Each structure stands twice: as C-alpha cells, then as structure tokens.
Amino acid sequence: MSERVAIVGAGLAGSLLACFLARRGLNVTLYERRPEPRGGQAERGRSINLAISERGLDALRRINLVDQVMADALPMKGRMIHPVEGPLDFQQYSASGERAINSISRGALNNALLDAAEAAPGVEIRFEHRLLELDSQAGKLIFETPAGKVEAHADVVLGADGAGSAVRGQLLAEGALSEEVDFLDYGYKELSIPAAGGEFALDPGALHIWPRGTSMMIALPNPDRSFTCTLFWPTGSFDALNTSAAIEEHFRTQYPDLLPLAPELVDDYRHNPVGVLGTVHTQPWQAHGRTALVGDAAHAIVPFYGQGANCAFEDVVELDRCLGDTGGSWARALPLYEHRRRENTEAIAEMALANFVEMRDKVASPVFRLGKRIEHA
Numbered sequence: 001m002s003e004r005v006a007i008v009g010a011g012l013a014g015s016l017l018a019c020f021l022a023r024r025g026l027n028v029t030l031y032e033r034r035p036e037p038r039g040g041q042a043e044r045g046r047s048i049n050l051a052i053s054e055r056g057l058d059a060l061r062r063i064n065l066v067d068q069v070m071a072d073a074l075p076m077k078g079r080m081i082h083p084v085e086g087p088l089d090f091q092q093y094s095a096s097g098e099r100a101i102n103s104i105s106r107g108a109l110n111n112a113l114l115d116a117a118e119a120a121p122g123v124e125i126r127f128e129h130r131l132l133e134l135d136s137q138a139g140k141l142i143f144e145t146p147a148g149k150v151e152a153h154a155d156v157v158l159g160a161d162g163a164g165s166a167v168r169g170q171l172l173a174e175g176a177l178s179e180e181v182d183f184l185d186y187g188y189k190e191l192s193i194p195a196a197g198g199e200f201a202l203d204p205g206a207l208h209i210w211p212r213g214t215s216m217m218i219a220l221p222n223p224d225r226s227f228t229c230t231l232f233w234p235t236g237s238f239d240a241l242n243t244s245a246a247i248e249e250h251f252r253t254q255y256p257d258l259l260p261l262a263p264e265l266v267d268d269y270r271h272n273p274v275g276v277l278g279t280v281h282t283q284p285w286q287a288h289g290r291t292a293l294v295g296d297a298a299h300a301i302v303p304f305y306g307q308g309a310n311c312a313f314e315d316v317v318e319l320d321r322c323l324g325d326t327g328g329s330w331a332r333a334l335p336l337y338e339h340r341r342r343e344n345t346e347a348i349a350e351m352a353l354a355n356f357v358e359m360r361d362k363v364a365s366p367v368f369r370l371g372k373r374i375e376h377a
C-alpha cells in the first residue's frame, strides 16, 4: 500500500489513528487547525481531564503507550455522592471494589499521542492548518494557514475533526451524507478545586457527584492534586447568576461543601465559558471508498457516560482491523468499519443520555443505593 492518507484533526482520535496507520507503512499527513499544543497552556475551562476506561486503554496498549499514559492516571474505583446535607456516600463501581475508571489529563494524553505519531515513520504533522474545503471525489483539500490558503491532495481523507467536523460539513454539502445534531438543553462550565496544603481536598480515588435533581456537578482529580469540577446545568441558568453575591449564595445553598474548597469559584464561574452538549447522528460515515469520519466527527455523544474518547479510540482500532481484514483495500475497509461500529456507537449515545438522569437524580435516591449499581460514572 502506498496511498497518501490525510487525517484532518490531530486531537485524540486523529493522532491515535496516525500511529495505527503508520504501522501499516502508510504515508500520513495530520492536519490540525490549532497551533502546536506541546509546551503551551491548556485552553481555559475546556474539559481538562477525561475518564478513560478499559475500552480506551486497549487502543493505547496496542501502540505501547498505556504505561506512559497510566503513569499519571488517577484510578477512580467508585463515585462519591455529595448531598446538600448529610454524609457523603461512596458507591463502588464493581463488586470487588477493584475495577476503576481513570482520570487522565486530556492535554497530556493528546501530547503523548502527538509525540508517538511524530516518531512514527511516514507521519507528518502540520499545525495551523484549518480545513476550509474538501472535494472528496478528487481528494483535494484546501486549508487556511498563517501563510494563506494551501492546497493538498490525498488518496484517502479521514475526518477526525471533532463534533463540529468540517469534513462532515463538506460531505454534507456534496450530498454524500445526512446529519442530525440533537442539542441538549444543558450546557457545561468548569470550575477548579486547588490542592489544599499540597494535598487533594477530596478523595482522589472517586469520581465526585453532586446530584441536584434537574442539574448536577461532577469533579475528577488531576495529577497536580487539584480537581476539575464540571457543572451541567440547564442552558440559561448560568446567566441567571449575574453577580458575585448571587453566585456565592447559590453555591452556599446548593453545593455547601464546595465553597470552602474553591477559593477562585466566583472568578472561574464568571470567566470560564459555557460549552454546548449534543449528539451527532451521521448517515453514512464514509463516501466513495476513500473518505470517512472517525470519533466525534461521526458520532459525538453527550459526556455522561465518560465514553466519547473511549469510543473514538475503539473506532481507530476497528478501522485498523478492517484494513487488515480486507488486505488494505480502503474501498472495502471503510464500509466494513462503519458496519461494525455503528450499532455500538448508537447504543452508547442512548446510554449516555440515560445516564444523565441517573447521575443528576437517581444516584441520590435510597432505592437506587440499595438496589442498583452501574459500571461507570
């Protein structure tokens, strides 16, 4: 195989995919709209950490990256429920108490994958290349770069450019696919709990949840002993708290144990952005046997099962397997990849929506505590 492969998006899925394709001896160019992230600052308030489970670790294991990534991971063996009043309630994820999901820094994971892709033979990474146009039949791509518009050509184009995928947009404009995006009437905002006296302010062995009926907050530990909290609130309710006093008062009554742990809470609240949440349905994920979507670009989901990145990693493993099973024929591998992955991604999309109700409401109910446990967050 000597095809030139263009991957658009050097996020989690794109950089992992480059590593897998390089092992097949393919020439891969990874195009990323952002500047080189290594050595830079994380974007404020944008999903700093991720829960990576066995599904994602399996992919990392296959490219010998699992030990490096897990060295800084914080295993969370259960969830810690924070009621408005009363004691905390730890609910372990497995009967043995040993199984865990892992809190991992998104930036460190992406950087490790970029390092691995860069070190792989035949892979080139071009930052500050934002895809503007794609002719999927001709394999022609046009990027916006600091030096102006740049044209590139590839035999195969893989869109790993996230939920708002430009590749998907171009395929849609060509009439090669249809899409449906179901936005949730909820947004998310991140807050921070710093280390207290050099130690974690909460138990780092748990995923913390503040279920509040129609809304909730969660917190995951970071290697620097801080926690990143994420509020999932109805859209519009963020703006309703428009003074420092109103913000403080709301947290004092609804999240009373958070306030003493988060000295920057009001500042974080006022300055961190509100992110949108939604589910992307695309049909089909591939066109002409030479263009396909991977990860969130094909099937972004809401984050309540902590499985979007894990699922994107599974796509990569399956696409690679399909290339193996078809003797490297992209024309046969791409439809096969979609066929094998679609049912699973549709199932997790539904489960992720259902788990929002579970997390924000049912985990706090006594019936739930007595009778039922689910595997993950």
Ligand code: FAD
Pocket (backbone or CB within 6 Å): 008, 009, 010, 011, 012, 013, 014, 031, 032, 033, 034, 047, 049, 050, 051, 052, 129, 130, 131, 132, 160, 161, 162, 163, 164, 165, 166, 167, 188, 230, 275, 294, 295, 296, 297, 303, 305, 306, 307, 308, 309, 310, 311, 312
């Ligand atoms: P992305 O990570 O979005 O990467 C896309 C890349 O493409 C980016 O680098 C972007 O800059 C680039 N790009 C975009 N447009 C262009 C363009 N036009 N040209 C060139 N490059 C472009 N998943 C989990 O498994 N566990 C979790 O705990 C978890 N928590 C989450 C919490 C929140 C609040 C959110 C919002 C998501 C969470 N997810 C989680 C989901 C996870 O973040 C995504 O599923 C995952 O990032 C998908 O990876 P991706 O590579 O497909 O897309």
